[in-house]
Amino acid sequence: MKESYILSLDQGTTSTRAIVFDRQGHSVAIHQKPIRQIYPKPGWVEHDPVEIWESARECIDGVLLSAGIEATQIEAIGITNQRETAVIWDKHTGEPIHNAVVWQSRQTADICDKLKLEGHEDVIRERTGLRIDPYFSGTKVTWLLDHVAGARERASKGELLFGTIDTWLIWNLSGGLVHVTDYSNASRTLMYNIFERRWDSTLLGLLDVPAALLPEVRSSSEVYGHTDPSCCGGVAVPIAGAAGDQQAALFGQQCFEPGMAKNTYGTGCFMLMNTGSEAVRSKHGLLTTIAWGVDGEIEYALEGSVFVAGSAIQWLRDGLEIIETAAESETFAAQIDSTDGVYVVPAFVGLGTPYWDSDVRGAVFGLTRGTGKAHLIRATLESIAYQTKDVAEVMVEDSGINITKLRVDGGAVRNDFLMQFQSDMLGVPVERPTLEETTALGAAYLAGLAVGYWKDKQDLGGQAKVEKRFEPTMDEERRSELVKGWKKAVIAAAAFK
Numbered sequence: 001m002k003e004s005y006i007l008s009l010d011q012g013t014t015s016t017r018a019i020v021f022d023r024q025g026h027s028v029a030i031h032q033k034p035i036r037q038i039y040p041k042p043g044w045v046e047h048d049p050v051e052i053w054e055s056a057r058e059c060i061d062g063v064l065l066s067a068g069i070e071a072t073q074i075e076a077i078g079i080t081n082q083r084e085t086a087v088i089w090d091k092h093t094g095e096p097i098h099n100a101v102v103w104q105s106r107q108t109a110d111i112c113d114k115l116k117l118e119g120h121e122d123v124i125r126e127r128t129g130l131r132i133d134p135y136f137s138g139t140k141v142t143w144l145l146d147h148v149a150g151a152r153e154r155a156s157k158g159e160l161l162f163g164t165i166d167t168w169l170i171w172n173l174s175g176g177l178v179h180v181t182d183y184s185n186a187s188r189t190l191m192y193n194i195f196e197r198r199w200d201s202t203l204l205g206l207l208d209v210p211a212a213l214l215p216e217v218r219s220s221s222e223v224y225g226h227t228d229p230s231c232c233g234g235v236a237v238p239i240a241g242a243a244g245d246q247q248a249a250l251f252g253q254q255c256f257e258p259g260m261a262k263n264t265y266g267t268g269c270f271m272l273m274n275t276g277s278e279a280v281r282s283k284h285g286l287l288t289t290i291a292w293g294v295d296g297e298i299e300y301a302l303e304g305s306v307f308v309a310g311s312a313i314q315w316l317r318d319g320l321e322i323i324e325t326a327a328e329s330e331t332f333a334a335q336i337d338s339t340d341g342v343y344v345v346p347a348f349v350g351l352g353t354p355y356w357d358s359d360v361r362g363a364v365f366g367l368t369r370g371t372g373k374a375h376l377i378r379a380t381l382e383s384i385a386y387q388t389k390d391v392a393e394v395m396v397e398d399s400g401i402n403i404t405k406l407r408v409d410g411g412a413v414r415n416d417f418l419m420q421f422q423s424d425m426l427g428v429p430v431e432r433p434t435l436e437e438t439t440a441l442g443a444a445y446l447a448g449l450a451v452g453y454w455k456d457k458q459d460l461g462g463q464a465k466v467e468k469r470f471e472p473t474m475d476e477e478r479r480s481e482l483v484k485g486w487k488k489a490v491i492a493a494a495a496f497k
């Protein structure tokens with residue numbers, strides 16, 4: 001009998017990837033396709049939903065080809081996705097009414113300001129675990145309905161559907177038959193009550209979003225439907241798992257016990273700590289979110305969200321054009337011993353945890369005549385570690401649990417300089433696993449568990465081995481001096497509005 005596999009589709013902010021995993025959780029083949037970033041105005045970020053779907057089809061075909069396997073050998077497909085990004089499309093034609101409004105986009109800042117002014121912050125936080133911020137899907141849906149000609153009328157006639165990217169992909173994969181999302185994605189919309197587990201009519205009223213637009217919320221690990229004959233080589237493969245990418249990474253890292261945490265370094269940086277069946281409310285700007293729903297049990301997480309991490313490196317590459325590849329940032333950073341007091345605050349789309357300031361913009365401090373491009377590059381890399389330190393500090397305060405080591409994943413963890421500096425800033429070891437694709441693995445686990453490919457969590461074979469452990473080497477005096485400079489830089493950036 002031929003070997004069988006699980007296919008994971010990881011639709012991230014900068015690219016779509018399909019990865020085939022075997023029973024040992026090893027990746028057998030990967031196919032990746034970058035996706036276009038559309039910046040219609042300063043602070044706005046959009047994606048083309050049709051391009052996203054086409055990239056997913058291409059990645060599925062491509063990964064089967066490079067793995068040398070047939071679609072009949074795929075036991076299930078798991079989906080994981082950039083979260084919060086909102087798409088609205090026509091139920092009958094499948095055509096999106098507008099570009100997808102991306103999680104990073106600030107185009108709904110005015111709607112958020114109005115909601116805050118009207119005093120809705122508490123009710124929203126109490127029900128969703130989130131804050132009023134353009135980051136979350138809710139105000140993006142309001143914006144789409146208000147700004148696309150005729151959208152409200154079509155919505156009221158029941159002609160339109162809303163989805164985050166998981167929903168959009170499942171709907172397309174199933175040939176337009178299945179309109180669902182999972183708990184983890186629903187919990188990022190600002191419309192879902194994470195405590196009562198239902199779309200919340202009060203919140204829908206505040207956001208002016210008709211309930212008919214919304215997908216059904218299902219568990220993160222179950223068969224939602226099957227692939228349509230037009231994709232996956234005509235084979236009806238079960239679509240059996242879905243989770244937002246950060247929750248999927250938590251699952252892929254097997255952080256199953258309360259207190260276990262991971263940090264993912266992709267376009268942004270997201271630290272999540274499992275809090276088990278208890279939803280911990282933050283006092284310091286962390287988010288309370290659903291980690292996943294599996295086998296009828298919901299688990300929660302505390303999250304710190306940093307909006308700009310790897311994308312700051314893309315800015316050095318594509319905006320300033322001072323590096324040719326992201327990897328080159330490491331070479332430049334290593335050429336000097338310090339930034340000589342230069343700080344970059346990469347608040348290109350505002351700041352997330354713990355500051356939650358959507359009006360602050362990026363800034364550079366401490367320039368002298370001796371500042372060269374290596375200083376700017378190193379300061380940009382360091383800013384990723386400082387932002388993570390800010391999150392880690394409040395995570396410890398809110399959870400009461402000391403972080404004694406940090407498990408990491410995501411594209412930017414290949415940067416040894418960044419990982420070492422991170423360890424130095426946190427004063428704890430940073431562990432990089434052998435498998436970087438833990439996000440995709442998490443979605444594969446969720447899908448595989450649903451179809452019995454793996455029996456249960458114990459059958460997953462334990463956490464991935466540590467490929468490299470970065471130990472803190474910086475003395476305390478130097479660390480606190482550097483951190484003091486960072487805090488001053490953030491305050492100064494926030495004051496410049």
Ligand SMILES: Nc1ncnc2c1ncn2[C@@H]1O[C@H](COP(=O)(O)OP(=O)(O)O)[C@@H](O)[C@H]1O
Nearest residue numbers: 012013014266267310311313326327411412415
């Ligand atoms: N060696 C590197 N050093 C620093 N950043 C890197 C490196 N390699 C990749 N990156 C950054 O990682 C990000 C890609 O990671 P990935 O996990 O694929 O992100 P996403 O899922 O958000 O699309 C990009 O923003 C890129 O700039």
Ligand SMILES: O=P(O)(O)OC[C@H](O)CO
Nearest residue numbers: 012013082083266267268
């Ligand atoms: O695309 P990523 O991996 O940076 O993840 C984006 C997050 O899901 C946004 O909340």
